[in-house]
Amino acid sequence: MTTIYDIAKKADVSPMTVSRVINNKGNISEKTRKKVEAVIKELNYIPNSAAQSLNIKKTKLLSLIITDITNPFFTKVARGATDKANQMGYQLILCNTDENHEKESDYINALISKRVDGVIIAPTGDPSIKNLKKLIKNRIPFTLIDRQIEDVSCDRVLGDNYEGTKLLLQHLIDYGHQRIAMVHGPLTISTSKERYQAYIETLKINDLNIDSSFLVQTHYKQEKQWNGIDYLVNLPSADRPTAIFAANNFIAIKLIKSLREKRIKVPEEIAVVCFDDLELFSDLDPFLTVSSQPAYDFGYIGTQLVIERVEDVSPTDYRTINLKPELVIRKSSGTPIKE
Amino acid sequence: MTTIYDIAKKADVSPMTVSRVINNKGNISEKTRKKVEAVIKELNYIPNSAAQSLNIKKTKLLSLIITDITNPFFTKVARGATDKANQMGYQLILCNTDENHEKESDYINALISKRVDGVIIAPTGDPSIKNLKKLIKNRIPFTLIDRQIEDVSCDRVLGDNYEGTKLLLQHLIDYGHQRIAMVHGPLTISTSKERYQAYIETLKINDLNIDSSFLVQTHYKQEKQWNGIDYLVNLPSADRPTAIFAANNFIAIKLIKSLREKRIKVPEEIAVVCFDDLELFSDLDPFLTVSSQPAYDFGYIGTQLVIERVEDVSPTDYRTINLKPELVIRKSSGTPIKE
DNA sequence: CTGTTAGCGCTTTCAC
DNA sequence: GTGAAAGCGCTAACAG
Numbered sequence: 001m002t003t004i005y006d007i008a009k010k011a012d013v014s015p016m017t018v019s020r021v022i023n024n025k026g027n028i029s030e031k032t033r034k035k036v037e038a039v040i041k042e043l044n045y046i047p048n049s050a051a052q053s054l055n056i057k058k059t060k061l062l063s064l065i066i067t068d069i070t071n072p073f074f075t076k077v078a079r080g081a082t083d084k085a086n087q088m089g090y091q092l093i094l095c096n097t098d099e100n101h102e103k104e105s106d107y108i109n110a111l112i113s114k115r116v117d118g119v120i121i122a123p124t125g126d127p128s129i130k131n132l133k134k135l136i137k138n139r140i141p142f143t144l145i146d147r148q149i150e151d152v153s154c155d156r157v158l159g160d161n162y163e164g165t166k167l168l169l170q171h172l173i174d175y176g177h178q179r180i181a182m183v184h185g186p187l188t189i190s191t192s193k194e195r196y197q198a199y200i201e202t203l204k205i206n207d208l209n210i211d212s213s214f215l216v217q218t219h220y221k222q223e224k225q226w227n228g229i230d231y232l233v234n235l236p237s238a239d240r241p242t243a244i245f246a247a248n249n250f251i252a253i254k255l256i257k258s259l260r261e262k263r264i265k266v267p268e269e270i271a272v273v274c275f276d277d278l279e280l281f282s283d284l285d286p287f288l289t290v291s292s293q294p295a296y297d298f299g300y301i302g303t304q305l306v307i308e309r310v311e312d313v314s315p316t317d318y319r320t321i322n323l324k325p326e327l328v329i330r331k332s333s334g335t336p337i338k339e
Numbered sequence: 340m341t342t343i344y345d346i347a348k349k350a351d352v353s354p355m356t357v358s359r360v361i362n363n364k365g366n367i368s369e370k371t372r373k374k375v376e377a378v379i380k381e382l383n384y385i386p387n388s389a390a391q392s393l394n395i396k397k398t399k400l401l402s403l404i405i406t407d408i409t410n411p412f413f414t415k416v417a418r419g420a421t422d423k424a425n426q427m428g429y430q431l432i433l434c435n436t437d438e439n440h441e442k443e444s445d446y447i448n449a450l451i452s453k454r455v456d457g458v459i460i461a462p463t464g465d466p467s468i469k470n471l472k473k474l475i476k477n478r479i480p481f482t483l484i485d486r487q488i489e490d491v492s493c494d495r496v497l498g499d500n501y502e503g504t505k506l507l508l509q510h511l512i513d514y515g516h517q518r519i520a521m522v523h524g525p526l527t528i529s530t531s532k533e534r535y536q537a538y539i540e541t542l543k544i545n546d547l548n549i550d551s552s553f554l555v556q557t558h559y560k561q562e563k564q565w566n567g568i569d570y571l572v573n574l575p576s577a578d579r580p581t582a583i584f585a586a587n588n589f590i591a592i593k594l595i596k597s598l599r600e601k602r603i604k605v606p607e608e609i610a611v612v613c614f615d616d617l618e619l620f621s622d623l624d625p626f627l628t629v630s631s632q633p634a635y636d637f638g639y640i641g642t643q644l645v646i647e648r649v650e651d652v653s654p655t656d657y658r659t660i661n662l663k664p665e666l667v668i669r670k671s672s673g674t675p676i677k678e
Numbered sequence: 679c680t681g682t683t684a685g686c687g688c689t690t691t692c693a694c
Numbered sequence: 695g696t697g698a699a700a701g702c703g704c705t706a707a708c709a710g
Binding site: 680682684685686687692693694 | 695696697698699700701702703704705706707708709710
């Protein structure tokens with residue numbers, strides 16, 4: 001491996017001078033700069049960033065911690081994050097926690113060891129606070145995206161789960177639905193909790209009865225059991241809801257699949273709506289009625305905010321950016337119910 | 340930041356001893372080990388990997404270079420790659436080249452500077468060879484995935500584009516199609532070229548006429564122009580193909596959208612098939628007939644192969660793993676044509 | 679404008 | 695079983 005010493009010797013200058021031209025720092029005569037640059041090119045020299053990091057205490061490394069890159073929402077988040085990171089000269093380390101607090105903790109340790117400059121994280125849930133505290137203790141700035149954790153000093157990019165839920169439910173109610181079920185995720189995840197609370201609130205405002213058996217829980221992961229859904233799907237037809245609000249797109253897909261297996265038609269027999277779009281697929285077949293969130297922006301803005309902290313150009317007060325959902329009405333919510 | 344010196348002082352041993360317990364290396368009495376470990380825990384000490392890297396010349400950093408994480412094929416690849424990487428104690432840096440050779444080159448430079456231990460790369464195309472040579476010069480092992488580049492010393496995980504194409508076309512031909520068009524990507528990309536050649540071969544074997552106006556080119560990117568497709572779609576109905584083979588799923592989606600805009604029904608008026616599945620979506624609505632590739636394995640195995648090189652446990656001969664495609668027949672290829 | 683001297687936090691090497 | 699000295703490749707701080 002060639003080092004600044006090799007360059008220095010060959011260009012007949014001191015290593016420090018080489019360092020200066022690499023970093024474009026300090027004053028150097030045009031002549032020596034040219035000379036050094038020529039040797040650098042000739043030897044294909046590329047600085048060792050481990051050595052640099054050790055001195056300047058910056059790595060130009062960021063990390064994005066999400067639950068699963070395979071979830072279309074997070075796929076877009078990741079695209080936004082890498083775009084912003086690269087645009088600003090950073091590299092992005094990708095971590096999938098699978099909603100697992102342990103894994104999250106392991107990642108955080110690895111990232112601290114790597115001395116990443118900053119982290120963009122969609123935490124696994126409320127217990128993540130312990131992991132976030134660890135980042136703080138190590139002075140690694142982070143921005144929280146998508147999922148809220150209370151009482152942590154950091155920037156945030158959050159959606160509006162109340163608004164998104166209301167949009168969806170009001171749409172169903174306007175269509176005449178009175179028996180609306182909800183499949184939500186674990187209430188330790190802020191998005192779940194807020195959508196859950198908004199569900200209850202919205203039904204109340206509309207003087208609709210809240211049937212607790214219509215509120216079933218599942219998880220946010222892709223595989224495994226989906227017991228809450230099975231319950232709803234197996235209800236005798238007289239007891240069934242006329243519409244179901246799925247807390248996210250994974251759940252909606254699983255739900256619709258289950259309904260179809262039971263030969264229950266969507267939307268003819270049961271309308272289905274959910275949070276978060278499936279953009280590519282919606283291009284092919286605009287089917288799901290959704291509250292669509294600007295996933296790309298969560299990643300892009302989230303990354304921008306950490307970088308600003310890293311580079312110390314942020315206001316001292318932590319910021320919370322709120323990204324608005326948009327109701328996209330498609331087939332799965334059916335048509336207004338005729339009395 | 341706490342260092343081994345802090346630990347050493349507090350545990351009343353030398354820094355070297357601390358280093359030994361961190362790395363589980365050399366002989367240490369149980370007593371001092373316990374003592375040191377206690378202090379490490381107490382001070383929440385986490386080793387600085389920049390300093391470690393500088394000595395041992397390993398970073399435990401890998402990079403995945405793909406064209407676009409947003410493409411469902413690569414999303415799965417990324418999942419496979421991160422899974423394997425993390426399982427083996429590595430972190431994964433994600434890079435999106437957007438089929439852009441320049442961007443690829445910039446990434447490679449950045450990664451060399453970071454001294455990543457290895458790279459898993461789906462190159463942008465034949466000119467990528469220059470970038471790969473650069474990796475070789477810097478002794479960074481890599482595995483080529485999905486896209487072939489000839490005459491490079493490295494491991495490979497490739498699909499079988501001939502087989503996948505034949506499967507799809509034979510299926511259409513068996514259904515009675517004689518006028519089959521193809522929309523392919525740039526021929527500087529091996530997957531494009533191979534699918535293109537397989538198309539010609541398969542038609543020949545079946546004694547079908549090859550109409551060069553039925554062979555149109557587009558690109559592999561998501562946005563922008565799609566001129567090749569527009570041409571096909573605007574053909575007067577008498578001149579139209581009865582089936583179209585789209586070289587990948589992005590192209591198929593764009594194609595179907597364009598066809599629908601022209602009120603041409605798929606599959607009733609034109610059958611459509613393509614390479615690579617859209618798994619999540621197919622769950623919701625099994626529509627596209629595809630040659631499905633085990634995307635996850637490209638990432639997983641690709642990563643496994645580099646790690647083996649990095650850790651020097653590979654056979655000296657470079658390996659090529661071939662992953663087989665699978666024909667999944669669904670609605671978009673229609674039904675057999677009645678004469 | 680350029681060079682010298684330390685030292686970043688750790689590991690390697692060689693003593694003891 | 696443990697420690698001291700040197701050095702990984704680079705930059706900060708100072709000197710000239």
